[in-house]
Amino acid sequence: MKAKKEETGYTYHIEENVLKEYQRKPLRLRLEWLYMGNCLRKGYDKKIKDLQDAFRKGQL
Secondary structure, eight states: OOOOOSOOSOOOOOOHHHHHHHHHSOHHHHHHHHHHHHHHHHTSOHHHHHHHHHHHTTOO
């Protein structure tokens, strides 16, 4: 495994109660949300996908 050289991407904070509420949702529903998000991303223009990827890598 490669050592991480520098921080990239972004961080965010989720309140404990919000996380617990999400965890109470049925697994199937949570997977459907992920699937729908992936379907949406497939429809994005290449330029938007490239911007998102650069942001995740900490290049923006």
